[in-house]
Amino acid sequence: MTILITGSAGFIGSELSRRLLDAGHSVVGIDNLNDYYDVRLKEARLARIKDHPNFTEARIDLDDRTAVEDVFAKHRPQKVVNLAAQAGVRYSLENPHSYVDSNIVGFLNILEGCRAVQCRHLVFASSSSVYGTNAEMPFAVTDRVDHPISMYAATKRANELMAHTYSHLFAIPTSGLRFFTVYGPWGRPDMALFLFTKAILEGRPIDVFNHGDMKRSFTYIDDIVEGVLRVLDHIPTPAAAAAPEMPHESKSAPFRVYNIGSDKPESLMRYIEVLEDNLGLKAKKNMLGMQPGDVPATWADVDDLKTSVGYQPTTSVEDGVARFVAWYKDFYKI
Structure with missing residues (x-):
């Protein structure tokens, strides 16, 4: 089938596109290749897929309503995965307007496109950031998420509410994925692992926030993509037709939200130790x-993901960091 991927030059989107192309699907990739971080890395990701005969690139902005309408009208995708967004918690304190343009206006254009072509399933990226000040651990999809503490988190929660509205009004099956700290080869340069690796290799100190008293559900890229693929094939139904062990499903719409992340959180200091071991260097800390907008810990409850699609992330931090370091040294010729 034809599947539309937004953010196809991004960390998750490029790998998901590659997997779908390998499986025989046609992929239409939307990405504007903005300069939030090094465009050369985005181009390199895109280079892995752009010559595939079943890949079509659309280099447009999601907030360009006419351009998005034209892509949907021309390609009429059966399924859509929306991964494009203005990312980053800290940057949302500096440039909040970009989050509204991409994450709110852009997402509305995607929803309208799905309505126009009667899309079979929309899967969209949410974030563990929606849990905000929630102190209950692990984070569960049944928890209240009414108190975001960054503009990024607020836009991601808004995406969930917008998607439910369209599912309810127009019977568009939608699934939201609350991603927990994703890392691995081809990752984002603004994320901790990338920043730490670069600094350590250059002999510069790394910034360790909250004096190292942090925990995260670090989740390896391959585990994330496998989860997305399984959810994409698992089209939600209203709760009335769903299993009784899923009481949190929407009762009025074919809508679901999942946590997708490791259910074995690691301390930040352990993460740094593993990186030091793989680099053979000690970090200056x-x-x-x-930091404003940040939280001391995240921990994913993925029981719903396991129940619905029979899957949970399994890659250890030791294996994942080792693969990242090997890729980093090869990509940057170190």
Whole structure:
């Protein structure tokens, strides 16, 4: 079938596109290749898929309503995976307007496109950031998510509400995925592992927030993509027709939200130790306080993912970091 992927030059989107192309699908990839981080890395990701005969590139902005309408009208995708977004918690404090343009206006254009072509299933990226000040651990999809603490988190929660509205009004099956800290080869340069690796190799100190007292559900890219693929094939139904062990499903719409992340959180200091072991170098640490918009811990409850699609992430931090370091040294010729 034809599957539309937004953010096809991104970390998750490029790998998902590659997997779908290998499986025989046609992929239409939307990405504007903005300069939030190094465009050369985005081009390199895209180079792995752009020459595939079943790949079509659309280099447009999601907030360009006419351009998005034209892509949907021309290709009429059966399924859509929306991964494009203005990412980053800290950057949302500096440039909040970009989050509304991409994550709110852009997502509305995607929803309208899905309505126009009667899309069979829309899977969209949410974030563990929606849990905000929630102190209950692990984070479960049944938890209240009414108190976001960054503009990024607020837009992701808004995406969930918008998607449910369209599912309810127009019977568009939608599934939201709350991603927990994704890392691995081809990753984002603004994420901790990339920043730490670059700094350590250059002999510079790394910034360690909350004085290292942090925990994260670090989740390897291959585990994320496998989860997305399984959810894409698992089209939701209203709760009335669903299994009784899923009481949190929407009762009025074919809508679901899943956590997708490791259910074995690791401390930040352990993450750094594993990186040091793989680099054969010790990090110089600049210990800092908590950053605005950040939280001290995340921990994913993935029981719903396991129940619905029979899957949970399994890659250990030791294996995942080792693969990242090998890729980093090869890509940057170190």
